[in-house]
Amino acid sequence: MAPTNKQWVSKLDGVAKLEMVEGEMPVPKDGEVLVKIHAVGINYRDIEVCEGKYSHHQTPSDSPSGVVICSDMCGTVLETKSPLLRAGTRVMSVYLQTHLSGALRQSDLESGLGFPLPGVLAEFRCFDARALVPVPEYLTDEEASCLPIAGVTAWMALNWMRPIGKAFQKLDLYGQGGKRDDDDDDGDEDKKKKEKEKETVLLQGTGGVSIAGLQIAKAAGLRTIITSSSDEKLEQAKKLGADHTVNYRTYWEWQDQVLEATGGKGADYVLEVGGAKTLRKSFASVAFGGTISCIGYVSGKEDDTGDDKGEAAGWNRLNVNVLALRRNVTLKGLINGGKDRFEEMVRFYEDKGIRPVVCKVFGMGEGREALEYVKGGKHFGKVVVRVDKE
Ligand SMILES: NC(=O)c1ccc[n+]([C@@H]2O[C@H](COP(=O)([O-])OP(=O)(O)OC[C@H]3O[C@@H](n4cnc5c(N)ncnc54)[C@H](OP(=O)(O)O)[C@@H]3O)[C@@H](O)[C@H]2O)c1
The missing domain is CATH 3.90.180.10 (Medium-chain alcohol dehydrogenases, catalytic domain)
Known part of the structure; x- marks a missing residue:
């Protein structure tokens, strides 16, 4: 046979x-x-x-x-x-x-x-x-x-704007080899300042993409904030090194917690996997000049009608144009990544033992x-x- x-x-x-x-x-x-x-x-x-x-x-x-x-x-x-x-x-x-x-x-x-x-x-x-x-x-x-899918998508959300081989390297946005005037301090004060200025990643939920994002971000030395519907899962996320955790059921307005955790600055990278019920909050959580990577829609594909418990009236109209403009935000639709970026990510995983x-x-x-x-x-x-x- x-x-x-x-x-x-x-x-x-x-x-x-x-x-x-x-x-x-x-x-x-x-x-x-x-x-x-x-x-x-x-x-x-x-x-x-x-x-x-x-x-x-x-x-x-x-x-x-x-x-x-x-x-x-x-x-x-x-x-x-x-x-x-x-x-x-x-x-x-x-x-x-x-x-x-x-x-x-x-x-x-x-x-x-x-x-x-x-x-x-x-x-x-x-x-x-x-x-x-x-x-x-x-x-x-x-x-x-x-x-x-999960690993490569998270990798791209954190690195799509950098050329291949330059993952997590500072972009030369200021025409000074990536340096800003305020990069020149040294000593303890400088260390404290750098710690304060660490870039922050916001991860939504504890599914495949978000946990891969947490692991990659931690290994790259970024600060991480993760949300979940479950306190137990948040405890697991802490064991993986999450710096801040927020239960999005307990704190429906979780964007306030993100701002508090970042001293009002917000997250530099948002891995937006929630969709309908999270995008408005992602805009409220993102730092000036930050990126929201539009990855998924686990809370729905249609715009939020604002019917949910705790949802404030008037939250049902999402003016993406003004929201993006307000904080100079990049809103990036993201579909996975190519084989070359997958290989780049594998080298990083191997190097960091993820x-x-x-x-x-x-x-x-x-x-x-x-x-x-x-x-x-x-x-x-x-x-x-x-x-x-x-
Ligand atoms: N664009 C791309 O290339 C790409 C790649 C991969 C995935 N995706 C999309 O991204 C999404 C996530 O994929 P995945 O494979 O990681 O899914 P997954 O493993 O099923 O994880 C989904 C998690 O989302 C969380 N969640 C559910 N409702 C939420 C809400 N209202 N707010 C915040 N978090 C919520 C839950 O976490 P808790 O249990 O902790 O609450 C759930 O475990 C899906 O929509 C998927 O289609 C897109």
């Missing part, structure tokens, strides 16, 4: 209707490699795909009506038809398979794994050898499978449960499916 390839398929009709089916064993073409998949990291996007709600990007008119789900995997090259990768190499997938370097092009969206292209929640898959990144030795398969936070691991037979778990929002960091385990 021919070997088969178990895979989780969605007809875009809900997580509950996900099915594990047996497909044919894929065969690599020239330039491709056959990968045995070990671990798959689940993203919020995978749930949206299953529910037929992944519609805010312009995707091809011939988008599939059913797809093998998920985009983030770690596996081993079994067979190679490319000089780029040897059999036995452990690799991670690049989410948008054609986004190999430079700026994202609209056509790259057609190469998204797990929609519109077949995804990675399968035992085997062939990939273009160029669209894979070798895994650093120190990471487990499960840890590595957390990086393609280990992605894996909250729970499911077996291959539990694909549906894994997605339900993420949908339920109980997780902290990432949820992973171990493909080569039932």
Whole structure:
């Protein structure tokens, strides 16, 4: 009997209707490699795909009506038809398979794994050898499978404005080699001043992107503020080095806490994953000249109507133009990052010894449960499916 390839398929009709089916064993073409998949990291996007709600990007008119789900995997090259990768190499997938370097092009969206292209929640898959990144030795398969979307997106939110290879380096905005007049002090006073002037990152919730952002920001020596609906999760975030924590249920107006924690200055980088119910507050929390990276919409895609408990009247009209202008803010729509930035990030992870936070691991037979778990929002960091385990 021919070997088969178990895979989780969605007809875009809900997580509950996900099915594990047996497909044919894929065969690599020239330039491709056959990968045995070990671990798959689940993203919020995978749930949206299953529910037929992944519609805010312009995707091809011939988008599939059913797809093998998920985009983030770690596996081993079994067979190679490319000089780029040897059999036995452990690799991670690049989410948008054609986004190999430079700026994202609209056509790259057609190469998204797990929609519109077949995804990675399968035992085997062939990939273009160029669209894979070798895994650093120190990471487990499960840890590595957390990086393609969550890690790279957080990395880009903190570094998109810097050229590749210059991550976290001060920008030469003042034409003085990045130095400002007030950079010249020395001694204890200078140290105190520098500590006070450390850039601050605001992270919303404790999901995949935010926890990756927390780990990267801490390793880069930035100050971090993180919000969550759960005090228990905030305690976990403190153990990862979060400097300030805010429960956004207890403090509905959490922007006040952010301003207090930063002496009124606000956060230099906001990783905006909340969307409808958080953007107004992100504008109220951001520092003069800061950046809000528009990443996600876990609180909704429609503008906030202001109906929620504690929401002040009049908060339902979001004049983005004036809000951005008021504090000279950069509002950046951000879609993941290219392979070149992924590799840059991996070098940083390796250098700093960062280990992605894996909250729970499911077996291959539990694909549906894994997605339900993420949908339920109980997780902290990432949820992973171990493909080569039932
Ligand atoms: N643009 C991109 O390239 C890109 C890449 C990755 C993800 N995304 C998007 O970014 C979002 C997050 O993705 P993810 O994979 O990190 O999701 P995730 O792991 O499911 O995490 C979502 C977390 O958001 C928090 N949350 C829920 N409602 C919130 C609210 N009203 N205010 C603040 N936080 C809230 C919850 O944290 P607590 O339980 O701690 O409250 C929840 O665990 C999604 O919309 C996803 O589609 C976009």
